[in-house]
Amino acid sequence: MRSNTVGAEPVNAIYQWLPSAIDARIRVVAWLSLVTEILIVGTGGAVRLTGSGLGCPTWPTCVAGSLVPTQEMGVHGVIEFGNRLMTGLIGIIAIAAVVLLWRLRKGRKDLFVLAVILGSGVLAQALVGGVTVLTGLNPFIVGFHFTASLIMVCIATVLVHRVYLAPGxxxxxxxxxxxxxxxxxxxxxxxxxxxxxxxxxxxxxxxxxxxxxxxxxxxxxxxxxxxxxxxxxxxxxxxxxxxxxxxxxxxxxxxxxxxxxxxxxxxxxxxxxxxxxxxxxxxxxxxxxxxxxxxxxxxxxxxxxxxxxxxxxxxxxxxxxxx
The missing domain is CATH 1.20.120 (Four Helix Bundle (Hemerythrin (Met), subunit A))
Structure with missing residues (x-):
């Protein structure tokens, strides 16, 4: 019993650290979500506009046998891989939002659901990105990928808006x-x-x-x-x-x-x-x-x-x- 109590202390400490009301941490993460959802469109645009769409020709790895671009892939591989890293950053921010809103998941269900949607959207966008690469940059799939990014921007905007408003x-x-x-x-x-x-x-x-x-x-x-x-x-x-x-x-x-x-x-x-x-x-x-x-x-x-x-x-x- 004593060992169980000791083991639970760090978990309880983390839980107590989580916000019990909307605070600056939640607002910062909400804004970061919106900003990065916009920025990834810029990095995705750089991939297309520099001809780096197939800089990483496979997915989920960059090239066969390597998660990161090899020297042979040159600058195009770096640009495409940079865009993939941006997806990872957005995913981390989405997870942070879900975690920070955990104690508020009942009282502010609206915020928690929005955070979960954004997190799920990151996974969905990663899959669409993979399909885009595997289909050789089919223009309709690329267009859908961009449209989905726009929708994510709108959802992130709703999250920013809601963290400044009382429920009801x-x-x-x-x-x-x-x-x-x-x-x-x-x-x-x-x-x-x-x-x-x-x-x-x-x-x-x-x-x-x-x-x-x-x-x-x-x-x-x-x-x-x-x-x-x-x-x-x-x-x-x-x-x-x-x-x-x-x-x-x-x-x-x-x-x-x-x-x-x-x-x-x-x-x-x-x-x-x-x-x-x-x-x-x-x-x-x-x-x-x-x-x-x-x-x-x-x-x-x-x-x-x-x-x-x-x-x-x-x-x-x-x-x-x-x-």
């Missing part, structure tokens, strides 16, 4: 018409991004000289990608005007969305007129993730917990918001 019923803090327009804008944003994914899958940056393309007309797809992009800008301008005029609590998020869209449009026009330079294409991909996160933040902030102001409230030590 939520109610609209904006007029119904404004909320409807915001949701419509989010649909057009999603359409813009999806058309961008298809356009990229049909363009020149395949990730490897031997990789195939979709066979679709890339020039036509550029226009089909741009049109909903401009529609998004118009809708966002309306949202900005309405939120500023009405002094809505969501206005700072809407203005941020507008800024991201303007930067994205400028980068998109530059890359189209400069012959799709890899650096600008990669920046455009990363900005697509930032755009998805910004749009998600706007939608999330249309509501706030009942009795709690909208925005990012300060939390008391017991995990409930100070009113």
């Amino acid at each position: 019923l939520r109610a609209l803090v904006v007029p119904v018409g404004f909320a409807g327009l915001a949701h419509a804008t989010s649909f057009v944003v999603a359409l813009t991004v999806l058309m961008g994914v298809l356009t990229t899958a049909s363009g020149p940056h395949s990730g490897d000289v031997a990789a195939g393309r979709t066979g679709f007309n890339a020039e036509l797809l550029e226009h089909l990608h741009a049109w909903p992009g401009y529609a998004t800008l118009v809708l966002t301008l309306v949202l900005v005007g309405a939120s500023v005029r009405g002094k809505l609590p969501v206005r700072s998020f809407v203005v941020t969305l507008l800024v991201v869209e303007l930067v994205q449009i400028v980068v998109g026009l530059l890359q189209a007129n400069l012959g799709l330079p890899p650096l600008l294409v990669g920046l455009h991909m990363v900005l697509a993730c930032v755009l998805a996160a910004a749009m998600t933040a706007v939608v999330l902030n249309l509501k706030a917990p009942v009795g709690q102001p909208a925005g990012l409230p300060e939390f008391a030590g017991n995990g409930t918001a100070r009113n």
